[in-house]
Amino acid sequence: MRTTQITLAARPVGEPQDSDFETVETELPPLEEGDVLLRTLYLSLDPYMRGRMSDAKSYAAPVGIGDTMVGATVCEVVESRSEKRTVGDVVLSYTGWQTHAVAPDSMTQRLDPDAAPVSTALGVLGMPGFTAYAGLLEIGRPKPGETVVVAAATGPVGSAVGQVARIKGARAVGIAGGPEKARALTEELGFDVGLDHRSPTFRDDLAAAVPDGVDVYFENVGGPVTAAVTRHLNTYARVPVCGLVADYNATQAPEGPDRLPGFMRLVLTKSLTVRGFIQDEFREAYGADFRREMSQWVRDGQVRYREDVVDGLENAVDAFRGLLAGRFHGKVLVKVG
């Protein structure tokens, strides 16, 4: 059995280029006892992957040159030497940017297609949804009546942050790029306010949207949007930091002035809590609650989500560029099968 893989050919400098990747066909190893042969249905594209392409120090090892790009996948079992998996099972796995893979059954988690569309295991009911849930509840701790602001707000993390904040009684102000996305925030996703950060009136719109200041800023973009929001942070505001997608392609520290001293002064004078996190840290404390609550909220329509499905593994690199550039609206999936 052969698999088509997208491997990392070179470490991107700035925006990833086609030439940084290579498409190769590889013969898969034979199945050993306990293994399954998987056919990829959906590949998840997520901002953290930009970090894995780089060898800068981070929380996880980089993808090696020549190795298949990593990524979460939803797969169908097409052959099984495991008693726990049957041909036809749909599973969540982490087989990366490829059409097929051989994996031990322990690296797969069976999904119930009747409970929710299987693709949601990569979005609202998967890692992005959990990132939103745990980061907001453990670090953000929104209280009823407080104001929660999140950017990239139509995306899989941002949209869940806003909707969970609403469920907890807070006001949700979402920021996104372009008027269509901004409108979707209130019309589709139930935010109290949707703002377009590309609008020339963005700073005024933001000020008008947070008359009582900002109690939680869920940081997943960085850049100028963050600079605009921090001015409105209230005393004791919380800033969970789960991503900085606006800066991921940066090749050097931007020109001055140096805003770090001013930011630290704000941390001091406003008694801010700024806390970076990777969702894994909260699995044990919040995993079970997340699965129960979020599935329920999705079923009863309290939490909605949107998926942008790109067809064909050959389009993954371009789609990934689009993800970093804000070209998509919702959770970005590559339909591989």
Add this chain to the structure above:
Amino acid sequence: MRTTQITLAARPVGEPQDSDFETVETELPPLEEGDVLLRTLYLSLDPYMRGRMSDAKSYAAPVGIGDTMVGATVCEVVESRSEKRTVGDVVLSYTGWQTHAVAPDSMTQRLDPDAAPVSTALGVLGMPGFTAYAGLLEIGRPKPGETVVVAAATGPVGSAVGQVARIKGARAVGIAGGPEKARALTEELGFDVGLDHRSPTFRDDLAAAVPDGVDVYFENVGGPVTAAVTRHLNTYARVPVCGLVADYNATQAPEGPDRLPGFMRLVLTKSLTVRGFIQDEFREAYGADFRREMSQWVRDGQVRYREDVVDGLENAVDAFRGLLAGRFHGKVLVKVG
């Protein structure tokens, strides 16, 4: 009765100048029922006072132009219309930069000269000591074997941070300006390592002093020292931010490059907790424990302190400049009486 006061004549730009202050003689009002007349024995000088001279937004209102500079004091009661205070009582108050004051008894707290030198109510047993204690225990949460780093380490906050960290079983690495202060950290104050940030080998010395990285960086200075330490922060490190004395005289954002994106990236990839605080926030939760534990530690010599006493209110402005410039070694007091 007349008092000699130092009032704020102009808002300093950069380092405070003599011309930013005025010395005036004022007639005190007559005592009303419940009031005491106080003679200042010691005036505390603290970095936060630089913030009060400025009208930039902060956690407390600025001192008005023409108003007496604020500050904590230890005073003797020289006249009393209160049943709760007797002539000769020594009290902690907040009467500011002046020789005498009239205050309601509720604004004074009686000190026991037999329990500890009364000046310690302005230092190790007062606000600076409590800042160290509460910030370290509530935000820093040092665990046995972890490494705690603090700068301005011979000062009243830094020296208490290091010594309390040691009591909690952590390694204490102190940073101070000049070889004499660095030596005092290990020889007088019981730090595991004392470093001189003015030494040309400071960055290498620091790296050698924290072979297992830094788990808690108690931030009270900012500037280049902070930049050097942050490189060594471990995953899940905690950064209580209680002061930024190196930047207090800054008149504008320093030249680039802009280090804020790099700092936020560090917050993210290391899952850091950066938390600003003003000690008042923790009074209720930690005040009683602090009074009991710290007095005991000072009595039995587990926590030592050093005071730099400047003679005469007329030298307060110059001493305050010296405080910001790192000219002193320990807690800076002006002996007024």
